Amino acid sequence: MNIVGVAACTSGIAHTYIAREKILTAAQALGWTAHIETQGTIGTENELTAEQISQSDFVLLAVDIKIGGTERFSGKKVVEIDTNTAIKSPTKVLQAIAANLNK
Amino acid sequence: MTVTPPLDMTAVIHPELIALDIAAQTKHEAIHEISHLLFREGYVTDPGAFAADVEARELEGPTGLGQGVAIPHGKSPAVTRTTLAIATVANPLAWESLDDELISIIILFAVRDDDAETVHIRLLQKVAVLLAHDEFIASLHTAKTAEEIANLFTRTA
Numbered sequence: 001m002n003i004v005g006v007a008a009c010t011s012g013i014a015h016t017y018i019a020r021e022k023i024l025t026a027a028q029a030l031g032w033t034a035h036i037e038t039q040g041t042i043g044t045e046n047e048l049t050a051e052q053i054s055q056s057d058f059v060l061l062a063v064d065i066k067i068g069g070t071e072r073f074s075g076k077k078v079v080e081i082d083t084n085t086a087i088k089s090p091t092k093v094l095q096a097i098a099a100n101l102n103k
Numbered sequence: 104m105t106v107t108p109p110l111d112m113t114a115v116i117h118p119e120l121i122a123l124d125i126a127a128q129t130k131h132e133a134i135h136e137i138s139h140l141l142f143r144e145g146y147v148t149d150p151g152a153f154a155a156d157v158e159a160r161e162l163e164g165p166t167g168l169g170q171g172v173a174i175p176h177g178k179s180p181a182v183t184r185t186t187l188a189i190a191t192v193a194n195p196l197a198w199e200s201l202d203d204e205l206i207s208i209i210i211l212f213a214v215r216d217d218d219a220e221t222v223h224i225r226l227l228q229k230v231a232v233l234l235a236h237d238e239f240i241a242s243l244h245t246a247k248t249a250e251e252i253a254n255l256f257t258r259t260a
Contacts, residue, residue: 010160010163011160011163011176011178011214013176013178013212013214013231014174014176014227014230014234015231016231017231017235018231020232021232021236025235040224040228041214042221042225084165087235088169088202
C-alpha cells in the first residue's frame with residue numbers, strides 16, 4: 001500500500017505530531033509507503049506533493065478540526081478518523097482500511 | 104545561504120521543572136501543582152490563569168496517551184517561555200486516557216500564546232514524536248531521578 005494523509009489536532013501542538021509518527025511507524029511495519037502532512041500551530045509541514053497524492057491508494061485524515069487543502073484529494077478514497085484513534089490503534093486502522101479497499 | 108541552528112532539547116527540558124512523586128490526588132490538583140511549579144521557576148506569570156487554560160483544553164478531548172502518560176497542554180498568555188514541565192505522581196491518577204488506565208507520568212506542554220517561538224514549538228514536536236514510541240514510554244517509567252528523565256529527552260536531540 002501507498003498512502004498519504006494529513007494530521008491536525010485542536011491546538012496543533014502535540015497530538016498532530018504523535019498521530020503522524022504513529023501512522024508512519026505502523027505503515028513502515030506493514031511494509032507500506034506513507035507520507036503524512038501536518039497542519040499544526042506553526043503551519044503546514046511535510047506538505048504532500050501532487051505526485052505523492054496521485055500515487056496513493058488512499059488518503060487518511062487524522063484530524064480533529066477542519067483542515068485546508070482537501071480539494072487535492074478529489075477522486076481519491078478518503079478515510080477520516082480523529083487523532084486519538086490514530087494514536088491508539090494505528091495498525092488496526094490501516095489494516096481495516098486496506099481490507100475495505102479490496103472488497 | 105541559510106544555516107538552521109541545531110535544535111537543542113535543553114531549551115525545553117529543564118531539570119527544575121521535573122517533579123517526582125507529587126502528592127496530587129486528582130487531575131485538577133496535579134495541573135495546579137505543576138502550574139505553580141512553572142510559576143515559581145519563572146515560566147508562567149499567573150498560575151491560576153495558566154491552569155484554567157490547560158483545563159479548558161482538557162475539555163476538548165483526552166490527553167492521556169495510554170501507558171500511564173498524559174500530555175496536558177496550554178497555549179496561554181500566562182506563559183512567558185515555552186517549555187515542558189514533567190511530574191511523576193505518588194499515587195496514579197484517574198485521567199481521561201486512550202486505554203482507560205491511571206496516569207503516573209504527566210508531561211505538561213506550556214506554550215506561549217504567540218507564534219514567535221518557532222524553535223520551541225519544533226522542540227515540542229520532537230518530544231511528541233518521542234512519545235509515539237512504546238520503548239520511549241517504557242524508559243520514562245523506569246527512570247528514577249529527574250536527571251534520568253531529562254537525559255531521556257536530551258540524549259535523543
